[in-house]
Amino acid sequence: MRIARALLPDGDVYYGLVADEHFQPLHGSPFDWPLDALTAAGRPAPLASVRLLAPCQPSKVICIGRNYVEHAAEHGVDVPSEPLIFLKPPSAVVGPGEAVLLPSLSQKVEHEAELVAVIGRRARGLTLDNALEAVLGYTCGNDVTARDLQRRDGQWSRAKGFDTFCPLGPWIETGLDWRGQQVQCLVNDEVRQSGSTADMVFGVAELLVYVSAVMTLEPGDVLMTGTPSGVSPLRAGDQMVVSISGIGTLSSPVRAG
Numbered sequence: 001m002r003i004a005r006a007l008l009p010d011g012d013v014y015y016g017l018v019a020d021e022h023f024q025p026l027h028g029s030p031f032d033w034p035l036d037a038l039t040a041a042g043r044p045a046p047l048a049s050v051r052l053l054a055p056c057q058p059s060k061v062i063c064i065g066r067n068y069v070e071h072a073a074e075h076g077v078d079v080p081s082e083p084l085i086f087l088k089p090p091s092a093v094v095g096p097g098e099a100v101l102l103p104s105l106s107q108k109v110e111h112e113a114e115l116v117a118v119i120g121r122r123a124r125g126l127t128l129d130n131a132l133e134a135v136l137g138y139t140c141g142n143d144v145t146a147r148d149l150q151r152r153d154g155q156w157s158r159a160k161g162f163d164t165f166c167p168l169g170p171w172i173e174t175g176l177d178w179r180g181q182q183v184q185c186l187v188n189d190e191v192r193q194s195g196s197t198a199d200m201v202f203g204v205a206e207l208l209v210y211v212s213a214v215m216t217l218e219p220g221d222v223l224m225t226g227t228p229s230g231v232s233p234l235r236a237g238d239q240m241v242v243s244i245s246g247i248g249t250l251s252s253p254v255r256a257g
Contacts, residue, residue: 003030003137004171005057005095006050013053014041018171021047030136031056031120031219035174054095054168055139056118056220061088061166062211063143065156067201067226074229083202083210086156088143088224092166096250101164101257102236106146109234112227113185113193113242116141117204118172119221124212131208134217137174140242140250141224142167142185145231167242167252168222178204182245183228187238195228 002018006025014025015038022044030038065084066072072079094100102109120136143160144167150159178197185193202210207223234240238254 001035001137001174002171003035003055003174005053005055007053008045008050016041018047023047023050052096052170054093055170055172056168056222058090058093058221059218060215061090061092061222061224062215063088063160063224064202064207064226068195068199068228069201070195070199070229071227071231074231079201083207085211085214086160088166089161091163092161094164094167094252096167096169097252098167099164099253099255100142100144100167100234100240101162101255102234103146103162103257106149106159108146108148110145110147110231111185111187111192111234111240111242112143112145112231113183113244114141114143114224114227115178115181115183115197115244116168117178117208117223117225119217119219119223121219123208123217126208126212128205128209131205131212134208134212135204136219137172138176138178138244138247139168139172139222140170140244140247141222142240142242142250142252143224143227144234147231147233162257167250169250170248173247176246181247182243184243185230186241186243187232187234189239192232193228193230195230197225199228200226
């Protein structure tokens with residue numbers, strides 16, 4: 001099942017279901033009520049007639065660094081012995097088709113394609129047995145990073161936190177087995193990143209256990225699970241496409257900020 005959030009031609013924003021190239025608006029939110037309790041709000045609209053937005057509005061964006069061996073190697077650093085957590089602000093989130101803006105403060109901004117777990121219920125102190133029950137589904141994400149600032153600062157908040165540095169979408173795919181999905185990033189139709197979630201050092205359940213021991217997860221929060229190798233600089237005018245098997249594609253034009 002594909003859950004999206006969309007701006008309709010009449011200016012209203014709804015959560016809804018995507019099927020057969022149509023968007024079915026729903027009364028309410030899948031983060032407030034079970035999906036089977038939500039009812040249709042009017043007739044389905046052609047998908048081409050609505051504007052897809054970021055599929056959720058997280059209170060926090062939780063990210064995991066160096067969760068692929070080859071990505072750590074391309075930066076000349078070791079894989080951590082436990083998950084490396086950092087945060088992006090909610091103000092960094094943009095939806096499908098929205099531009100990533102290159103800030104004047106950085107001379108080297110890079111893409112990072114990632115599988116993203118979307119939290120469906122409030123959770124704290126998860127275990128390996130129940131961690132995946134907290135996941136509503138999965139979407140595509142791009143952990144855009146000002147690499148020069150990341151290296152200069154020593155901590156990552158500024159480098160990861162610029163407005164527009166967290167594209168999410170196009171929808172939330174429920175019932176997906178996160179293991180063995182292909183993750184790619186194309187820039188101007190050239191494959192820059194290509195990897196498999198099977199190569200993650202820490203799996204989704206392990207990450208959720210680790211993170212939920214630190215902070216309460218709220219409905220709509222997202223967990224970005226790390227990126228494969230192949231990150232590269234972006235220039236104004238580029239077109240990025242993050243593609244994850246079983247989910248779909250997330251396109252983002254790059255513009256000067």
